[in-house]
Amino acid sequence: MPAHFLVLTDFTPDADRALEYADALAAPMGASLVLLHIRRESLLDPDAFTGKIQHMSEGEVAAALAQRAATVQVPIVVESTVEGISVGVKEAVARHHSALVILGKPDTEDTPDELVASTSLKLLRATQVPLLVVPVGTTAAMPPMxxxxxxxxxxxxxxxxxxxxxxxxxxxxxxxxxxxxxxxxxxxxxxxxxxxxxxxxxxxxxxxxxxxxxxxxxxxxxxxxxxxxxxxxxxxxxxxxxxxxxxxxxxxxxxxxxxxxxxxxxxxxxxxx
Missing domain, CATH: 3.40.50.620 (HUPs)
Incomplete structure (x- = not known):
């Protein structure tokens, strides 16, 4: 049975970079992707502290998921959750038997560390599966050598x-x-x-x-x-x-x-x- 990688998205540039990386990693691994939309509430997101988060309708979410799914080369399914990040990801990991969770990280160098939400803590605690964090500006080779x-x-x-x-x-x-x-x-x-x-x-x-x-x-x-x-x-x-x-x-x-x-x-x- 091929492995499934769970990729989190809130349609931000860092999430798109994570999807690009996941696609490049999944191909040689023979893995498929599950693209899960989560609400922008704690994804290491500086906007969580500025009030700039834009809420999307169900139709806008569906269109954005379809647009991103069309860019990858490996098999992919898309989902959306109204649960909080920990519960939503835990349920998705269990449902798809995900071998890896992948998320993007925005540039947080100008954000005090104490204000950066510890999403990684929540996901490791909730899922107990490996977690891959991809910085938005990374120029690292994909897949890694x-x-x-x-x-x-x-x-x-x-x-x-x-x-x-x-x-x-x-x-x-x-x-x-x-x-x-x-x-x-x-x-x-x-x-x-x-x-x-x-x-x-x-x-x-x-x-x-x-x-x-x-x-x-x-x-x-x-x-x-x-x-x-x-x-x-x-x-x-x-x-x-x-x-x-x-x-x-x-x-x-x-x-x-x-x-x-x-x-x-x-x-x-x-x-x-």
């Missing part, structure tokens, strides 16, 4: 469906995979332990080679972004631990800071610790 996976050297577990989805992605794309570890400036930045935890989780075991890349930085999120740049990555992969995406201080977490400031797409893998 160089992937950098950040690991902190601590053991982690992933649910079997998550492992299967990521392994399939790696098998189909055959990218250059680099495991990076960010250490304090005074510590050893050797990444061998981080690589061992990745392999122990079940990821990357079918790849002939996996590179490692150590970075020394006082701020882990900045170190990860630095590693992505220096390894010429097209995609950053982070393991989101439950204590991060279930916590109330998500915007202070490493994952959230990377999402907020990355120019590269970021794939979040929910850990089942």
């Amino acid at each position: 160089c992937i950098t996976l950040a690991a902190d050297g601590q053991a982690f577990r992933l649910a079997e469906p998550v492992i299967v989805s990521v392994q399939k992605l790696l098998q189909r794309l055959r990218p250059e995979l680099t495991v990076t570890h960010v250490a304090e400036p005074e510590d050893n930045d050797d990444s061998s332990v981080a690589l061992a935890t990745v392999l122990h989780s079940g990821l990357g075991t079918d790849l002939p080679t996996i590179k490692t890349y150590g970075v020394r930085h006082r701020t882990p999120s900045r170190g990860i972004l630095q590693a992505g740049h220096e390894t010429r990555a097209d995609l950053l992969v982070l393991v989101a631990r439950r204590r991060s995406f279930l916590g109330q201080l998500f915007n202070r977490s490493v994952s959230a800071q990377v999402i907020l400031h990355s120019e590269l797409p970021v794939l979040l893998l929910p850990a089942s610790e």
Whole structure:
């Protein structure tokens, strides 16, 4: 059975960019797309704080969905929900057995971090499936050919469906995979332990080679972004631990800071610790 990728749209430029990326990723994966319209209430949307959100009629929503569906090359179905983002996406994931949720991120650099809605937290908590965040201005290759996976050297577990989805992605794309570890400036930045935890989780075991890349930085999120740049990555992969995406201080977490400031797409893998 082919995989289904769930793509969220509110018809903004960042959502359109996410759909473009999803189309490019789905083709080599043999996946189909489900394009789900959600209300613009929390999709990392600065307009949520300005009152500029325009509400659309059912006819306008249907027309906009059809227009976007006509631009993709893979099989696609369109849906709309009146539920809130967490409930609507959770129901759609369950209905379509989605292997991946994809959403766009607008330019939020001029928006204080504390005002950026933590949509990623809500979706990871609600769905427990991998989440791909695509920045509106990204120039990364589609699909990615160089992937950098950040690991902190601590053991982690992933649910079997998550492992299967990521392994399939790696098998189909055959990218250059680099495991990076960010250490304090005074510590050893050797990444061998981080690589061992990745392999122990079940990821990357079918790849002939996996590179490692150590970075020394006082701020882990900045170190990860630095590693992505220096390894010429097209995609950053982070393991989101439950204590991060279930916590109330998500915007202070490493994952959230990377999402907020990355120019590269970021794939979040929910850990089942």
